[in-house]
Amino acid sequence: MGKRLRERGFDVDQSEGAPICRWAGHGIILDVMPIDETVLGFSNDWYPGAIETARTLTLPGGISINVIDAVHFLATKLAAFDGRGDKDYVMSHDLEDAICVLDGRPELEDEIEGAAGDVRDYVCSRLRELLKDTQFRETLAGHLPGDTGSQARLPNLVARLERLAATQAD
Numbered sequence: 001m002g003k004r005l006r007e008r009g010f011d012v013d014q015s016e017g018a019p020i021c022r023w024a025g026h027g028i029i030l031d032v033m034p035i036d037e038t039v040l041g042f043s044n045d046w047y048p049g050a051i052e053t054a055r056t057l058t059l060p061g062g063i064s065i066n067v068i069d070a071v072h073f074l075a076t077k078l079a080a081f082d083g084r085g086d087k088d089y090v091m092s093h094d095l096e097d098a099i100c101v102l103d104g105r106p107e108l109e110d111e112i113e114g115a116a117g118d119v120r121d122y123v124c125s126r127l128r129e130l131l132k133d134t135q136f137r138e139t140l141a142g143h144l145p146g147d148t149g150s151q152a153r154l155p156n157l158v159a160r161l162e163r164l165a166a167t168q169a170d
Contacts, residue, residue: 001032001039008063026061033076044083046075049119070105071115071123074098078126089139099143102164103157112164120167128165 002012010025023030035047050072058064068076077098085092102108112120130136140157144150 001034005030005032026063028059028063028065030065044076044079046072046079046119046122049116050076069115070101070108070111071119074101074123075119077101078123082126087133087135089133089136090142096143099140099157102160103144103153109160109163112167124164124167127161131161131165
C-alpha cells in the first residue's frame with residue numbers, strides 16, 4: 001500500500017502529532033487504516049465493514065479516493081475511544097471526531113436508521129452507554145467550537161444523542 005501511495009505522490013506525514021496512518025500529497029491529507037492488525041500494530045472490528053461499504057469519490061483534481069460512510073466512521077471512532085481513550089472525554093481525538101460528525105451531519109439520523117443492523121446497534125448502544133456518564137455530558141460543549149452559534153447547538157446535539165441512544169436493536 002505504501003509503495004502505491006508513494007507512486008501516486010503521497011508521503012508519510014512526519015509532522016509533529018501526526019498519527020502513524022497519515023499520508024499527505026497534492027494538498028490532500030489521507031488517514032489510511034489497514035484491516036490487517038500486523039501492519040500498524042492495531043486494528044478495529046469495524047474496518048472490514050467500513051471498507052466493504054466504502055464508496056469511491058473523485059476529487060476536483062481528478063484523484064479518486066475511497067470514503068467510508070458516516071455510520072461506520074462513527075463505529076470506528078467509538079471503538080477506538082473504547083480501546084485507547086481511557087475514558088478521557090476531554091482529550092480524546094477519537095471522541096472529538098465522533099462528536100464533530102454527530103453535531104455537523106444533518107442526515108446522520110437517517111443514515112443510522114438505514115444502516116446494517118450490527119453497525120447501527122453498536123453505535124446506538126455505545127451512545128446509550130456514554131450518555132449514562134455525567135462526565136461525558138459535561139464535556140460535550142468542549143467538543144464544539146467556542147463561538148456563540150456553535151455553543152447554541154449544544155441542546156440540539158444532546159437531543160440528537162438521546163434520540164439515537166433510544167434506538168433499540170432489531
